Amino acid sequence: MMNYFPDEVLEHVFDFLESHRDRNAVSLVCQSWYRVERFSREKVFIGNCYAISPERVIARFPRVRSLTLKGKPHFADFNLVPSDWGGFVLPWIEAMARSGVNLEELRLKRMVVSDESLELLARSFPNLRSLVLVSCEGFTTDGLAAIASNCRFLTELDLQENEVEDRRGQWLSCFPDSCTSLVSLNFACLKGEVNLAALERLVARNHNLRSLRLNHAVPLDALQKILMQAPQLVDLGTGSYVHDPDSDTYNKLKSAVQKCTSIRSLSGFLDVAPRCLPAIYPICLNLTSLNLSYASLIHNSELIKLIHHCSQLQRLWILDCIGDKGLGVVASTCKELQELRVFPSDIHGVGSAAVTEEGLVAISAGCPKLNSILYFCQQMTNAALITVAKNCPNFIRFRLCTLNPTIPDPVTMQPLDEGFGAIVQSCKGLKRLSLSGLLTDQVFLYIGMYAEQLEMLSVAFAGDSDKGMLYVLNGCKKLKKLEIRDSPFGNVALLADVGKYETMRSLWMSSCEVTLGACKTLAKKMPRLNVEVINENDLIDASSDDRQKVEKMYLYRTLVGPREDAPEFVWTL
Amino acid sequence: MSMPFEEHDYIGLSETPAMENSEKLASKGLNLKATELRLGLPGSESPERGNGLGVLKGFISGAKRGFSDTINGDSGKWVFTGNGGSDVDLGKNGALFSPRSVNGSGSEGTSLKEVVPPSPKAVHEKKPQISAVNGHGVAPAAKAQVVGWPPIRSFRKNSMAVNPPKSDEDAKLGSGCLYVKVSMDGAPYLRKVDLKTYSSYMELSSALEKMFSCFTIGQCGAHGVPLRDGMSESRLMDLLHGSEYVLTYEDKDDDWMLVGDVPWEMFTVSCKRMRIMKSSDAIGL
Numbered sequence: 001m002m003n004y005f006p007d008e009v010l011e012h013v014f015d016f017l018e019s020h021r022d023r024n025a026v027s028l029v030c031q032s033w034y035r036v037e038r039f040s041r042e043k044v045f046i047g048n049c050y051a052i053s054p055e056r057v058i059a060r061f062p063r064v065r066s067l068t069l070k071g072k073p074h075f076a077d078f079n080l081v082p083s084d085w086g087g088f089v090l091p092w093i094e095a096m097a098r099s100g101v102n103l104e105e106l107r108l109k110r111m112v113v114s115d116e117s118l119e120l121l122a123r124s125f126p127n128l129r130s131l132v133l134v135s136c137e138g139f140t141t142d143g144l145a146a147i148a149s150n151c152r153f154l155t156e157l158d159l160q161e162n163e164v165e166d167r168r169g170q171w172l173s174c175f176p177d178s179c180t181s182l183v184s185l186n187f188a189c190l191k192g193e194v195n196l197a198a199l200e201r202l203v204a205r206n207h208n209l210r211s212l213r214l215n216h217a218v219p220l221d222a223l224q225k226i227l228m229q230a231p232q233l234v235d236l237g238t239g240s241y242v243h244d245p246d247s248d249t250y251n252k253l254k255s256a257v258q259k260c261t262s263i264r265s266l267s268g269f270l271d272v273a274p275r276c277l278p279a280i281y282p283i284c285l286n287l288t289s290l291n292l293s294y295a296s297l298i299h300n301s302e303l304i305k306l307i308h309h310c311s312q313l314q315r316l317w318i319l320d321c322i323g324d325k326g327l328g329v330v331a332s333t334c335k336e337l338q339e340l341r342v343f344p345s346d347i348h349g350v351g352s353a354a355v356t357e358e359g360l361v362a363i364s365a366g367c368p369k370l371n372s373i374l375y376f377c378q379q380m381t382n383a384a385l386i387t388v389a390k391n392c393p394n395f396i397r398f399r400l401c402t403l404n405p406t407i408p409d410p411v412t413m414q415p416l417d418e419g420f421g422a423i424v425q426s427c428k429g430l431k432r433l434s435l436s437g438l439l440t441d442q443v444f445l446y447i448g449m450y451a452e453q454l455e456m457l458s459v460a461f462a463g464d465s466d467k468g469m470l471y472v473l474n475g476c477k478k479l480k481k482l483e484i485r486d487s488p489f490g491n492v493a494l495l496a497d498v499g500k501y502e503t504m505r506s507l508w509m510s511s512c513e514v515t516l517g518a519c520k521t522l523a524k525k526m527p528r529l530n531v532e533v534i535n536e537n538d539l540i541d542a543s544s545d546d547r548q549k550v551e552k553m554y555l556y557r558t559l560v561g562p563r564e565d566a567p568e569f570v571w572t573l
Numbered sequence: 574m575s576m577p578f579e580e581h582d583y584i585g586l587s588e589t590p591a592m593e594n595s596e597k598l599a600s601k602g603l604n605l606k607a608t609e610l611r612l613g614l615p616g617s618e619s620p621e622r623g624n625g626l627g628v629l630k631g632f633i634s635g636a637k638r639g640f641s642d643t644i645n646g647d648s649g650k651w652v653f654t655g656n657g658g659s660d661v662d663l664g665k666n667g668a669l670f671s672p673r674s675v676n677g678s679g680s681e682g683t684s685l686k687e688v689v690p691p692s693p694k695a696v697h698e699k700k701p702q703i704s705a706v707n708g709h710g711v712a713p714a715a716k717a718q719v720v721g722w723p724p725i726r727s728f729r730k731n732s733m734a735v736n737p738p739k740s741d742e743d744a745k746l747g748s749g750c751l752y753v754k755v756s757m758d759g760a761p762y763l764r765k766v767d768l769k770t771y772s773s774y775m776e777l778s779s780a781l782e783k784m785f786s787c788f789t790i791g792q793c794g795a796h797g798v799p800l801r802d803g804m805s806e807s808r809l810m811d812l813l814h815g816s817e818y819v820l821t822y823e824d825k826d827d828d829w830m831l832v833g834d835v836p837w838e839m840f841t842v843s844c845k846r847m848r849i850m851k852s853s854d855a856i857g858l
Contacts, residue, residue, distance in 0.1 A: 077726045078724045079720060080721045135726065161729070163728065245770075294729075294732055296733065343725065343729065344725070345733070376723055376725075405719070405723075460724075
C-alpha cells in the first residue's frame with residue numbers, strides 16, 4: 001500500500017522515525033523507500049569513522065545536517081591504543097566543505113581534532129549550531145577561538161573530557177557581542193584561565209542559556225554573578241567552589257542559587273570548600289542529575305548530608321569515598337534513581353575509601369528503577385550479584401570493575417561466574433556488560449545462553465580457553481562490539497565463525513593468544529573487514545613469523561577497504 | 574599424582590606441549606603441582622581445569638614473554654613458600670596466589686586476609702617487579718603496572734592526580750579543609766576542628782572554648798551543648814586564661830608544642846593534632 005503514496009507522504013512518515021536504526025531498516029524495504037529515505041535523512045550516525053568514507057556518506061545523504069562520528073576503539077580511553085592510531089576528523093570536514101553540505105551539527109567521540117579542522121569547520125559552515133566533542137584530543141583553545149568568532153548561530157558548544165591544550169588566547173572573549181543564541185556551553189574540561197568579565201557578559205546577553213558548565217578557573221564569586229544573570233539555568237557545572245562561608249559573597253551566592261529554581265542537573269565541585277555546600281541545599285530537591293565524581297575534596301559525611309536533600313535524583317555519579325554506608329543513604333533517599341556510577345577515588349595506592357558488594361546490594365534493594373550501573377569496587381561476591389539480579393531485572397547497562405581484575409569471591413573463593421550468570425539471566429534487556437573478577441569459561445556460557453539483547457561486551461583477564469569466546473560469538477545474536485584484553489582466547493575462537501564479524505561493528509583483542517597467521521587467514525577470507533594488527537614493540541611486517549602472537553588486533557567491518565592514514569605500527573592485513 | 578609443571582604463561586593458558594620452556598622447567602625436577610592454583614573449599618579437589626593459574630593470568634602486563642625466564646630463576650624460593658605440604662592446605666591457601674590476598678600491608682579488611690598463610694615472606698621480600706612477574710604477585714605493586722586498569726578515562730585519572738582524595742584521618746595541606754583532632758584532658762571524647770575556617774589564634778581559641786566549655790563545667794544538655802552559655806564561656810575563659818589549662822599541639826616532628834609561638838599560617842601547616850592539657854601536666858613546655 002505504501003508504494004502508492006507519493007514521495008512527500010513517505011518522507012513525512014519517515015520524519016517520525018527518530019533513531020538511525022529505524023531509518024536504516026526502512027531503507028532496506030525497497031528501492032523507492034531507500035531513495036526517499038536517503039534524500040530525507042538529516043541526521044547521520046557513523047559508529048566507526050573507518051567503516052565508510054565521507055564522500056560516500058555525502059553521496060548517499062546529500063541533505064545531511066547533523067553528523068555523529070566515532071573514531072578510536074573504546075579501549076583507547078584506557079591507554080590501550082597508541083595515540084597516533086588514527087580517527088582524524090579533518091577528511092570529513094574537508095569533504096563536507098567541498099560538497100557544500102549545510103552542516104548544522106557535529107558530534108565527535110574519540111576522534112583527533114586539530115585546530116586546522118576547527119578553523120575549517122568554522123569557516124565552511126555558516127549555519128553551524130552545535131559542536132559536541134567527547135573524549136577528543138589534538139586541539140587547542142585557538143581552535144575554540146575560531147569557533148567562537150565565526151559561528152554566528154552557535155547554540156551549543158559542549159566539551160566533555162577532552163584533552164585540550166591551553167594557549168591562553170582568551171578564546172571566550174572571541175564570542176562577538178552579537179552572539180545571543182547560546183543554549184549550551186560546557187568548558188569544564190579546559191585547564192586554563194578564561195576572561196571572567198567576558199564570561200559574565202556572555203551569560204548576560206544569552207538569555208536562552210540553559211546549560212552552563214564552568215571550569216576550574218572560574219571562582220565562586222564569578223559563579224555568584226553568573227547565576228544572578230542566569231536564573232533560568234537547567235544544568236549547572238560549578239567551577240571552583242571555594243570561599244569563606246562567612247563572607248558577603250557567599251551570602252549573595254546563597255540568594256542567587258535560591259532563585260535558580262529550574263536547575264535539574266548539577267556537576268563540578270572540582271575544588272570545594274565543604275562549608276559552602278549548604279548554599280545548594282535549596283535546589284537539591286529538584287535535582288534529577290548530580291555529578292560529584294570529580295569532587296574528591298568532599299568528606300564522606302558532607303556527601304551524605306547533601307544526598308539527604310536529593311530525593312528526586314535519577315542519575316548520580318559519585319566517588320567511592322561515599323562508602324557502603326553512604327550508598328545505603330542513597331538507597332533510602334533516592335527512590336527514583338535510574339543510573340549510578342561509582343568511581344574509584346584512590347587508584348594509586350591502597351586506600352581506605354572504597355565500596356564493596358554491600359553498597360551495591362543496598363542500592364539494588366532500595367532503588368527499583370535502577371537500569372544502569374558502573375561500579376568500581378574492592379570486591380564482589382556471587383551472593384551479592386545474585387541478589388542484585390533478583391532485585392533489579394531491568395538493567396540495560398551493567399558494568400562492574402573490581403580494582404583487582406582477577407579477584408575471586410572473597411567469601412567462597414569461587415570465580416564470579418554464577419553472579420554474572422544471574423545478572424544476564426535476570427536482566428533480559430541487558431545491552432551492555434563489563435565483566436571483572438575471577439572468571440572462567442562458565443560465565444561466557446551463561447552470557448551466550450541468556451544475554452540475547454547484548455550489544456557490547458567488555459572482557460578483561462577472564463576465561464580459560466577458546467570455548468569462552470566461542471560461547472559468546474555463537475550465542476549473542478545482537479552483539480555489536482566485543483572488546484577483550486588479557487584473556488586466553490586464540491585462533492580457534494577467532495576463526496570459528498568469520499561471518500559473524502560482518503554483523504558486528506568491531507572486535508578488539510589485545511594480549512590474547514591470537515597469532516599473525518590467524519589474522520592473515522581471517523583478513524583473506526573476509527575482504528569487507530579491516531583486520532588491523534597493532535604491534536608497537538615488535539614491528540610486524542611481511543617477514544614476520546606467522547606464529548608470532550599479535551599484541552593488539554582491531555577488526556571492523558568496512559565498505560571502503562584498508563585506510564590510508566594508518567601509522568607505521570598498524571598493519572592492515 | 575604429580576604432574577610435571579606445564580608452562581603457564583602469564584595468562585595462565587596451558588599451551589601445547591611444544592612450548593620449549595616446559596622442558597627446561599620439567600628438568601628442574603620441581604614438583605610444581607603443589608603450587609598449582611586451586612580454588613575451592615578446603616578439602617575439595619578443584620575440578621579439572623586447563624588453567625591452574627587462573628587467578629593470575631594476564632595480571633602482569635608486559636611480562637608475558639619473560640614469565641618463564643623469571644620463574645626459572647626464582648621459582649625455587651617461591652615454590653616452597655607457605656608449603657605446608659598437603660594439597661589440602663594449598664587448596665585452602667589458594668588465596669595466597671590471588672594477588673589481592675598477598676597484600677598483607679595496608680589493605681583494609683576483606684575476608685581474603687584471613688586465608689593468607691603465615692609465611693609469605695619470600696614473596697614480600699622480592700621487589701615488586703619480580704614478584705609480579707613471577708605470576709603470583711602482590712596486588713598493589715602489580716596494580717600499578719597493569720596498563721589501563723582500572724579502566725578509567727585518562728582525563729579522569731589526570732584530574733585525580735591533581736586533586737588527591739581526602740583521607741579520613743590525617744590533616745591535609747592545600748585546598749579544602751584541614752581537620753585536626755582536639756583532645757581535652759578528662760573529657761570523655763575528642764572533637765575535630767577545621768583549621769582552615771579560622772584565620773588567627775584568637776578565633777581558634779574562642780572556638781575551642783565554645784566546644785569544650787561543657788566539659789569543664791559539667792553542665793551539658795543532651796547534645797553536649799552548654800546549658801547556660803554566658804556563664805560557661807566566661808567561666809571557661811577564666812579557666813583557660815588562668816593557668817588551669819594549656820593549649821598544645823603535636824607538630825610534624827611528633828613534638829608537643831605550646832600553641833601560639835609561630836605565625837598562624839605556619840601553625841596550620843604543621844599542626845597534626847591538639848591537646849588541651851591541664852597545666853599541672855604541662856611541665857617543660
